[in-house]
Amino acid sequence: MRKKILFMVLCLLSQWTMAQKDAPKWVDKSKKAVFSVVTYDENDKLLNTGNGFFVSEDGVALSDYTLFVGAARAVVINFEGKQLPVQTILGANSMYDVIKFRVDLGKKSTPALKLAAVVPAKDAEAVMLPYSTKKERACTIGKVEEVSNLAGPHKYFKLAMSMKDKLVSCPILNSEGEVFGLVQKAASKDTTHCYAISAPYANELVISAFDFNSSELNKIGIKKALPNNEDQAMVALFMASSQLSVDKYSSLLNDFITQFPNNADGYIRRANFIFSNYSDAQHFAQAEDDLNKALKVSGKKDDVYYNRSRMMYLSAIQNKGEAFKSWTLETSLEDINKAIEINPLPLYTQHQGDVYFAMTKFDKAFECFDKVNHTNLASPETFFSAARAKELMKGDYKEVIVLLDSAVSRYAAPYPQAAAPYISERAIVKSDNGLYKEAVADFDIYHQIIGSGVNANFFYLREQANYKSRNYKRALEDIMKAVEMEPSNKEYLAEYGAVNLRIARYDEAIKNLKDALAIDPKFAACYRLIGFCQLQQGKKTDACENFNKAKELGDELVIPMIEKNCK
Known part of the structure; x- marks a missing residue:
């Protein structure tokens, strides 16, 4: 050639x-x-x-x-x-x-x-x-x-x-x-x-950071050089990260480090890139080496410790693999503690709380999140994190709701979609603690935000709150929608039967419960509920037969019914 x-x-x-x-x-x-x-x-x-x-x-x-x-x-x-x-x-x-x-x-x-x-x-x-x-x-x-x-x-x-x-x-x-x-x-x-x-x-022609989105340069498949200006080169790296293939972006990172060998961000970015794309021992060693080099050249060692702690944290919770086994939640905590000792930024405290949370040390996690909530970094996410930690440490549910209120209050009504997860969580906490009507109100707001995007589980949860607040009409409407969306879900079918039973629609209830049994013949509670429907219809023999079947399958709630009706 x-x-x-x-x-x-x-x-x-x-x-x-x-x-x-x-x-x-x-x-x-x-x-x-x-x-x-x-x-x-x-x-x-x-x-x-x-x-x-x-x-x-x-x-x-x-x-x-x-x-x-x-x-x-x-x-x-x-x-x-x-x-x-x-x-x-x-x-x-x-x-x-x-x-x-x-x-x-x-x-x-x-x-x-x-x-x-x-x-x-x-x-x-x-x-x-x-x-x-x-x-x-x-x-x-x-x-x-x-x-x-x-x-x-x-x-x-x-x-x-x-x-x-x-x-x-x-x-x-x-x-x-x-x-x-x-x-x-x-x-x-x-x-x-x-x-x-x-x-x-x-x-005099030069490459700027924004040239990585340039149509005239993107018509050429040959690699673009990084800008000569260090800050511009950093922006170019960021912009190129979503445009280039793994191999091409890896090459660009190498070019950056060659061009700016004393820039700690280059080593941190390459370590993050390696962590995100590889799981073998050789690449792990390179990522560790890059982070050690970043510590050596950085004037902000707390930032390096924070970034290394984040990678260790993600490695542990994602179960990255054997090559990364030395990166644990404990080593992540050690690094974030070093970062906080150098510079106690709220961002670092938030991450420290995330590490404690992953370690199931919910009391320590709550302390971290609570500190952040008294800084300018407070956000719906930080209040939500504190609420979850408080809930899992078996704290007062009223305090949990107050924290969730704080998360929601960061938005103005009509609420945007970003507020939906916090409203949903608040509805669940209220429902779990007997505040059924308030829970329904939150579920309704959530539905207004999400619209047709709600799933079957949403209707099931709202149905339970409606049922327990004795709004049986709405409960029936919700469970019907849940079953319509997931007709093979035995839990929804059983709940459908329970609602129909509660409003004395016995034939419909029996049909729902038998549909659930067709999916799981060992669903003991369904036999108990069918027996109860039959008892109301005067079919005592059939009822007792189903009560005994429920007992055989381990349903202890049916025992008083047998003692009362089946002698």
């Missing part, structure tokens, strides 16, 4: 270049900075060929943007005929059709053109250098005919020299051998003139 490409390029060169007897002496050296570019699509098929040139000895180069559109990879062929891969895109402008990129030179350097510090005047000499592997002074000499404004101090040039399309992106130099222009594709059929855009302008 390499020989075929080189042969093709050399054949084209025979048509493009023109030997000049009076060519400047510096042409020999300068031509070594000019190269051919070959781009390939995602299927590794040849996409385009063109030209470009180096503007720095470490591999920074310029060419035309159009050449790279759709490219998944690219190589340059230098003056020696060697193929070198394009490493990263450093900037681009589709409107002016220019691109800046870095070529991977390995450990070597390359001949490069010096950028002109002064804009050439009208009638100044201009020399266009084509790509060539031949040791000859092949070039095209002409003059600057017009100079137009471009951007800032930069210009656009009309040159009195002949040029063919295959010379697009070749360099235009002044009489001193300094590059001032980049040949652009002609917009007309005028063969006696060509046009060039300022090379210093193209060299």
